[in-house]
Amino acid sequence: MALLEIKVNGRQHRLEIEPAANLLTVLREQLFITSPKVGCETGDCGTCNVIIDGKLRRACLTNAMSVNGSEITTVEGVGEKGALHPLQTSFYENYASQCGFCTPGMIMASKALLDQNPNPSELEIKEALSGNLCRCTGYVNIIKAVKAASDTSGQEVGK
Amino acid sequence: MSNLKVVGQSKRRYDGMGHVTGSATYVDDVFVPGTLAVKVLRSPVHKGIIKKLDISKAESLPGVHGVITYEDVPCNTYGYLTLDQLVLVEDLIRYKGEPIAAVAADTVEIASEAVGLMALEIEKQAPVFDPVAAVEPEAPKVRPEGNILMVGERPYRQVYNGDIEKGFDQADEIIENDFFFPSQEHAPMETQVSLAVPTDDSRLTIYTVTQGLYFLLKQIQRILGQGEDVSDRWSHRHQYTHHGVGYSDIKYVSCNVGGAFGGKTELHADAIAALMALKTGKPCKWRWTREEEQLHSARHSPWLMHFKDGVTRDGRIVARQVFTRHDAGAYTGLSSYVVDKHAFYCAGPYYLPNVDVKCQVVYTNKVPTGAIRGFGVTPGTYACEIQMNMIAEKMGIDPWELRFINAMRNRDQLATRTKLDSVYLIETMQKLAEICNHPLDAKFSAMNSDPREA
Amino acid sequence: MSNQDFFAPADLDQACSLLADETIQPLAIAGGTDIMVRFNRHRRRRQETLVYLGKLGLNYLREENGNIFVGACAPLAEVAASPLINQKLPLLAKACWEMASPAVRNAATLGGNVVNNARHADGVAAFLALDAAVVLASTGGERTMAMGDFMATSKKEKLAGGGVIKHFVVTPLSPDEKWAWEKLRQRKGESRSVVSVAMRAEMLEGKCTAMRLVIGCMASNPFVSEVATELMVGNVPGAVLNKQVAERVLGECTPTSDARASAWYREKATAALIERVLSQLN
Numbered sequence: 001m002a003l004l005e006i007k008v009n010g011r012q013h014r015l016e017i018e019p020a021a022n023l024l025t026v027l028r029e030q031l032f033i034t035s036p037k038v039g040c041e042t043g044d045c046g047t048c049n050v051i052i053d054g055k056l057r058r059a060c061l062t063n064a065m066s067v068n069g070s071e072i073t074t075v076e077g078v079g080e081k082g083a084l085h086p087l088q089t090s091f092y093e094n095y096a097s098q099c100g101f102c103t104p105g106m107i108m109a110s111k112a113l114l115d116q117n118p119n120p121s122e123l124e125i126k127e128a129l130s131g132n133l134c135r136c137t138g139y140v141n142i143i144k145a146v147k148a149a150s151d152t153s154g155q156e157v158g159k
Numbered sequence: 160m161s162n163l164k165v166v167g168q169s170k171r172r173y174d175g176m177g178h179v180t181g182s183a184t185y186v187d188d189v190f191v192p193g194t195l196a197v198k199v200l201r202s203p204v205h206k207g208i209i210k211k212l213d214i215s216k217a218e219s220l221p222g223v224h225g226v227i228t229y230e231d232v233p234c235n236t237y238g239y240l241t242l243d244q245l246v247l248v249e250d251l252i253r254y255k256g257e258p259i260a261a262v263a264a265d266t267v268e269i270a271s272e273a274v275g276l277m278a279l280e281i282e283k284q285a286p287v288f289d290p291v292a293a294v295e296p297e298a299p300k301v302r303p304e305g306n307i308l309m310v311g312e313r314p315y316r317q318v319y320n321g322d323i324e325k326g327f328d329q330a331d332e333i334i335e336n337d338f339f340f341p342s343q344e345h346a347p348m349e350t351q352v353s354l355a356v357p358t359d360d361s362r363l364t365i366y367t368v369t370q371g372l373y374f375l376l377k378q379i380q381r382i383l384g385q386g387e388d389v390s391d392r393w394s395h396r397h398q399y400t401h402h403g404v405g406y407s408d409i410k411y412v413s414c415n416v417g418g419a420f421g422g423k424t425e426l427h428a429d430a431i432a433a434l435m436a437l438k439t440g441k442p443c444k445w446r447w448t449r450e451e452e453q454l455h456s457a458r459h460s461p462w463l464m465h466f467k468d469g470v471t472r473d474g475r476i477v478a479r480q481v482f483t484r485h486d487a488g489a490y491t492g493l494s495s496y497v498v499d500k501h502a503f504y505c506a507g508p509y510y511l512p513n514v515d516v517k518c519q520v521v522y523t524n525k526v527p528t529g530a531i532r533g534f535g536v537t538p539g540t541y542a543c544e545i546q547m548n549m550i551a552e553k554m555g556i557d558p559w560e561l562r563f564i565n566a567m568r569n570r571d572q573l574a575t576r577t578k579l580d581s582v583y584l585i586e587t588m589q590k591l592a593e594i595c596n597h598p599l600d601a602k603f604s605a606m607n608s609d610p611r612e613a
Numbered sequence: 614m615s616n617q618d619f620f621a622p623a624d625l626d627q628a629c630s631l632l633a634d635e636t637i638q639p640l641a642i643a644g645g646t647d648i649m650v651r652f653n654r655h656r657r658r659r660q661e662t663l664v665y666l667g668k669l670g671l672n673y674l675r676e677e678n679g680n681i682f683v684g685a686c687a688p689l690a691e692v693a694a695s696p697l698i699n700q701k702l703p704l705l706a707k708a709c710w711e712m713a714s715p716a717v718r719n720a721a722t723l724g725g726n727v728v729n730n731a732r733h734a735d736g737v738a739a740f741l742a743l744d745a746a747v748v749l750a751s752t753g754g755e756r757t758m759a760m761g762d763f764m765a766t767s768k769k770e771k772l773a774g775g776g777v778i779k780h781f782v783v784t785p786l787s788p789d790e791k792w793a794w795e796k797l798r799q800r801k802g803e804s805r806s807v808v809s810v811a812m813r814a815e816m817l818e819g820k821c822t823a824m825r826l827v828i829g830c831m832a833s834n835p836f837v838s839e840v841a842t843e844l845m846v847g848n849v850p851g852a853v854l855n856k857q858v859a860e861r862v863l864g865e866c867t868p869t870s871d872a873r874a875s876a877w878y879r880e881k882a883t884a885a886l887i888e889r890v891l892s893q894l895n
Binding site for chain 2: 029032034035037039040041042047074075076079080081084087088089091092095097098099101102103104107133134135136
């Protein structure tokens, strides 16, 4: 066993975990933070995307102990009903989800993009989402939603 | 229309907020304390007979709460229309990946280790994968009854109308083509997952990924010994009829579904999760890996279609003969139903006075096929429309005009003798031509769907 | 040793000592993008002691005495975005940018790519083309080897004494040098190379004076084509010569068929990429 200390969505946690455990399993099964999904466990689909110390990462490929001491953000920490992030509002208003399974991963990848590049081109959006798969929507509304969120003038999109 | 609150308005998805806030609950997001992890031993060969299965080392591994084989299943056969599919292999393995035994343990790691400790001895047999090869007399038998599903006395579903030979005699040209529609895997972002929670006295709550709750509830009922054909072991408890009170022993809960496209209408994970829950008395969750999803879940079958049309010089298709082979995989599933749909729709929305469609279900040693959007109809439509274009090219007729010439009209009959009374293909094509600026000959602009002259 | 199962040493010597201690069954982990896939696909209770390399500070990208030092644990995203690498080793920057996807690039390292030793390893191909040197640290001290020699070394020898790649040393590409990095894969994101060709070359008065042509995905490891060097150096590149080179280089290859491409396709596509790359010389 090993002792993991991480801050998730602003809340500090101290957990005993298996040293080989991946962060996705720890988040979901020990902290019950379920927005990062199990889609492939090989880092190919993007449904497990989280932001660790400001960088977009695959939770399924992140050895949890290797990010001991880090700050982690998941969709639950991006915004909530009543205090939504512009991306969440935009995804909702632009029908950027159908089954919704890829949506948390898409939002995290989009947030990581907008945090660095508040006004990306369509090509930059596509490149930022190139690690995310969606089997339902055909991506068009997702790209549209990210563009719409980035165009929100006066809003603090980078937060 | 001022009192309409929804119709005519753009509404947001009612589950959209759940999606963007991560609060949407999928089966794997449901956590019940004490849940065990389920893993399954799958056949490593395409076809064979199990000579020996030793689960003792798996059973005695610390952390394992239970192991099941076919002997633990009250009713091991199930299916939509033909009750031929097995929950767990008894002796004959029909496809690679077919479930043989299941284990529930404290963690996924222990369950995986336990599967690794199960010893299997298999007498391998030669499989057959190609549906064309599978119908040959010398082909290895996928199932004891042979590799073709009989429909009564015939080795195919047949839809026949008129007189096909007379129809071909009336034709000026015969146009024959082969069409192949390959297999497709749904690959939803969410894999098959099932969480079965025993509550009191063998009642169960099952969290399922299926959207076909009532389709599968019947099948689970049967497997758990609540249906008609109940084995003696369980009959002391279950006196229920198929349509009776038995439903109330299972609470079948649908969660948000992470994509399906038809791939979650088979009993992939629910039965085994339920059986493990009953065996161990503990909540059991079985989450398929991406590999299991891609390799072992039901997929859309491949379709091989042969179209032979008799066409007159002026572009009328007077006869259509189709032979289709549908590759069902190792078990029947929905295949007998889908070939009916295919046969009914092969003629397309066209008036064909002489029709002979034969659609054959063939068994092969592959994963059983299942539903996918439009299955049965999509391959037929694809073949039909390309055939139309090939006819147009061969006859030197414009493809739009060919369709106008042959379009169904009101009071025409389908090949199944269903009379149509609300057909507007002609008007739809006219509107389409307008939208895409395709000029139509006046003759076709003036057409309508009024009943054909006698 | 304690029964601690996870170490994150800040000191390279300590890391090597841990990795050299067979009694604890040590396993090095950097970005984790290869090793975690293995762990996830084959879930077992693990007996190994994990030695995390991410706290060793081996993520530097710097120029020193005319050479570029690429830390073995620098994430691909940092290498791809680095102004220094883009200016002095644009081949490497391009190779890193075209690997994997944004999230994976934030974790994956060139050290990991080289150690993972795959047929399609882009990091290996890029470093071979650049004629990089590998600096390997162990309990026995530091060793410097040419990339090709490192690839030829046995795994046992590489890991001896708790071997850890410290950094790669690369001579910067001068403005006069010609370079290329071309690859094909099934889609742009999250898709391993199906075929790849890399080149570092020099031209003088219309003739080729130096040539390192690296072919990836066509043998058990990416390799430097001796035939390409032999045929190109001293000659004027042109359509005829380039085609000849492509044909002869295929003779050095042993392509295989897999789920992503057939051997036939790999041959045809590699030949096309070789000609494309050589046509950039003049």
